[in-house]
Amino acid sequence: MHCIKKITDNLLWVGANDRRTALFEGIYDIPDGMAYNSYLLMDEKTVLFDTVDKSVRSQFLENVAATLNGKPLDYMVIHHLEPDHSATLEAICTTYPEVTLVSNAKSFAFMAQFFDIDSKIKKLEVKEGEALCIGVHNLKFVLAPMVHWPEVMVTFDETTGTLFSADAFGGFGALNGAIFADEVDWLRDYLDESRRYYTNIVGKYGPQVQALLAKAAGLDIKMICPLHGFVWRKNFGEIIKYYKLWSAYEPEEQGVMIAYGSIYGNTENAAELLSCHLRDMGIRTVMFDASVTPAPRIVAESFKWSHLVFAAATYNNSIFTKMDNAITDVVAHNIQNRKVALIENGSWVAASGKLMRQKLEACKGIEFIGETVSIKSAVKQEDLAQIKALAQAIKNTF
Numbered sequence: 001m002h003c004i005k006k007i008t009d010n011l012l013w014v015g016a017n018d019r020r021t022a023l024f025e026g027i028y029d030i031p032d033g034m035a036y037n038s039y040l041l042m043d044e045k046t047v048l049f050d051t052v053d054k055s056v057r058s059q060f061l062e063n064v065a066a067t068l069n070g071k072p073l074d075y076m077v078i079h080h081l082e083p084d085h086s087a088t089l090e091a092i093c094t095t096y097p098e099v100t101l102v103s104n105a106k107s108f109a110f111m112a113q114f115f116d117i118d119s120k121i122k123k124l125e126v127k128e129g130e131a132l133c134i135g136v137h138n139l140k141f142v143l144a145p146m147v148h149w150p151e152v153m154v155t156f157d158e159t160t161g162t163l164f165s166a167d168a169f170g171g172f173g174a175l176n177g178a179i180f181a182d183e184v185d186w187l188r189d190y191l192d193e194s195r196r197y198y199t200n201i202v203g204k205y206g207p208q209v210q211a212l213l214a215k216a217a218g219l220d221i222k223m224i225c226p227l228h229g230f231v232w233r234k235n236f237g238e239i240i241k242y243y244k245l246w247s248a249y250e251p252e253e254q255g256v257m258i259a260y261g262s263i264y265g266n267t268e269n270a271a272e273l274l275s276c277h278l279r280d281m282g283i284r285t286v287m288f289d290a291s292v293t294p295a296p297r298i299v300a301e302s303f304k305w306s307h308l309v310f311a312a313a314t315y316n317n318s319i320f321t322k323m324d325n326a327i328t329d330v331v332a333h334n335i336q337n338r339k340v341a342l343i344e345n346g347s348w349v350a351a352s353g354k355l356m357r358q359k360l361e362a363c364k365g366i367e368f369i370g371e372t373v374s375i376k377s378a379v380k381q382e383d384l385a386q387i388k389a390l391a392q393a394i395k396n397t398f
């Protein structure tokens with residue numbers, strides 16, 4: 001049975017939720033599922049905004065057919081060619097061969113790489129600022145390269161003030177019957193997953209996100225319809241505040257995120273002792289064991305907190321594998337403007353501190369605090385002073 005959500009009298013959500021797939025993009029765990037949003041605007045002409053992932057193909061096609069209810073599909077606007085939104089594009093073209101595909105030149109080039117669209121399907125190539133009138137609604141197209149791929153664009157419905165924002169303002173997590181962010185306690189229940197989504201999907205592209213925010217600031221936006229997560233019809237300031245922080249690589253919270261990679265628990269012990277000292281000094285801390293916490297969560301937490309401590313055992317004369325993976329991921333997502341401290345451990349030679357520092361030095365605005373705590377195998381009485389000294393050095397920066 002079709003499952004459609006009404007956004008306005010003539011704008012319908014025809015997307016679908018997936019709560020079965022374990023990994024989004026083959027990397028990110030999605031314990032709360034994933035929403036693939038698609039919208040159908042019913043005017044003199046009908047317009048479908050994007051399609052969905054192949055995992056929810058059947059539900060989506062049923063939703064589109066029920067909404068059209070026998071009317072032709074005139075246009076399909078494609079904001080983003082990544083397959084979580086385009087995988088069902090060919091099915092739409094097959095079912096509605098009268099459709100005209102609307103997108104930009106780069107997007108059509110990617111489309112040819114991914115699919116073999118029937119050459120008889122009409123295409124309308126649009127450029128920055130061009131518009132399409134479909135009756136009452138006037139759709140203006142705005143390019144948003146690298147939010148999240150080079151071909152991304154967004155559409156602003158000038159008639160209603162609706163921004164179809166592609167990946168921007170999305171999040172991990174299925175929609176469980178609600179469609180608007182103001183129907184749920186977004187800050188309590190969805191901020192963490194929105195941060196994990198943002199930082200891992202577009203965190204690397206902060207300047208490009210800021211360029212889109214600057215363009216959006218010039219629009220009279222009344223509603224935001226992203227490709228994942230909830231529709232925003234009020235309190236945009238909530239999510240935009242976080243987008244401004246994340247895209248500028250500014251922390252949300254003052255406090256210390258400690259991520260450690262420990263083989264037998266001795267590096268963990270040093271990290272615990274540091275955390276206890278910091279707490280005794282009134283500083284908030286969170287801790288993650290890189291062996292069990294997936295790297296994308298550590299990426300997200302690195303964006304959240306002002307101070308980062310990385311602690312790792314030395315393993316095969318390198319950084320312990322799981323911690324190496326986590327730091328590589330943090331660096332790859334362009335973390336900036338953080339105060340960083342390090343703990344290393346090594347039974348033969350402690351090399352992990354120097355190696356972690358080398359990786360993090362590639363990032364802008366990283367300030368290393370205090371002396372790297374260096375442990376030989378296990379924390380001994382004589383090591384406590386250097387752990388306490390590092391805690392004090394961190395405390396001095398608050």
Ligand code: FEO
Binds near residue numbers: 082085148149167227
């Ligand atoms: Fe939701 Fe970049 O795709």
